[in-house]
Amino acid sequence: MEILKNRILKDAEIVSAQYLKVDTFLNNQIDPSLIEEIASEFTARFSDTSFNKILTIESSGIAPAVMTGLKLGIPVVFAKKNEPSAIIKDAYTEMVHLWTKKCDYKISVPSKFIKKGERILIIDDFLANGSVSHALISITEQGGSRVGGVGIVIEKGFQDGGKILREMGYRVESLVIIENLENKKINFRE
């Protein structure tokens, strides 16, 4: 997705060889017109499949998920992040390890929002080691739904989350894949 690549090249900040900061247009500050382009691209890529619902996670997944949900005409559910020790009733939960912040948390979705037999589209802003995606897949499957696709805005190709998900048979559509951030340069996978 050229418009996204160009925006990343223009505005993203390489904090380290692992960490690309996109807080001026994708998270923290959001460019709604870019989000709309992202939603159009997800809609086009998944146009061969019908979904009942989008599942994402707070907070940065919400904007692309809701804009995509508008285009697909389906509701969006977001998982909430809770303390690891939180006891959450009537919900599907899963643990996530957040490498960038070196912490664990428990994500949860009220069980009433995951219905048996539905086909779910998972959307998130980043895919790195895949911890969040695996947790969202687990929650989907706990509820008897199945994952029909995983839409990712930016995949870090130098971490193995995307590779593993694809090997497991999940369809992952990443709008851009970053091959590496070596020599303080953003190198995309072609």
Add this chain to the structure above:
Amino acid sequence: MEILKNRILKDAEIVSAQYLKVDTFLNNQIDPSLIEEIASEFTARFSDTSFNKILTIESSGIAPAVMTGLKLGIPVVFAKKNEPSAIIKDAYTEMVHLWTKKCDYKISVPSKFIKKGERILIIDDFLANGSVSHALISITEQGGSRVGGVGIVIEKGFQDGGKILREMGYRVESLVIIENLENKKINFRE
């Protein structure tokens, strides 16, 4: 806003005389087409003013804020919630007391996103005692911006947040105002 009132009457759950749950269409599960209607209504109500930016708070403010930002052609910034003791660098911060969860947290916005002299539109899903709105106003003003309006999806008219903000001279546009939740019934202010 009739469409919103009807949706509240149809799908909201009165948990107590203080607490109305709208998790099936506004937070947790989001109906994107309703959010688009909400954004259109905000756009119409604030059509006489130009804004540089929308400021909201994670997570439930993000969907209406981004959809409104798309229509107004302006970026959206969301404040993050942090532990009260968190030390956050290069950011404007403010404390918020969350009555529904009986806890305090510190909200923060990186200072680079609030620029001197800008006119900010604050958007949030609920207005009750006004604690979040006051914190977002404080952050705006710490950065030398000014608040040109506060757009609220659902105002609880039986709590005094809206009244106080209006008395302070802020323009508050609430799409629906709930007069009370007495006798297990949702009574709107006309």
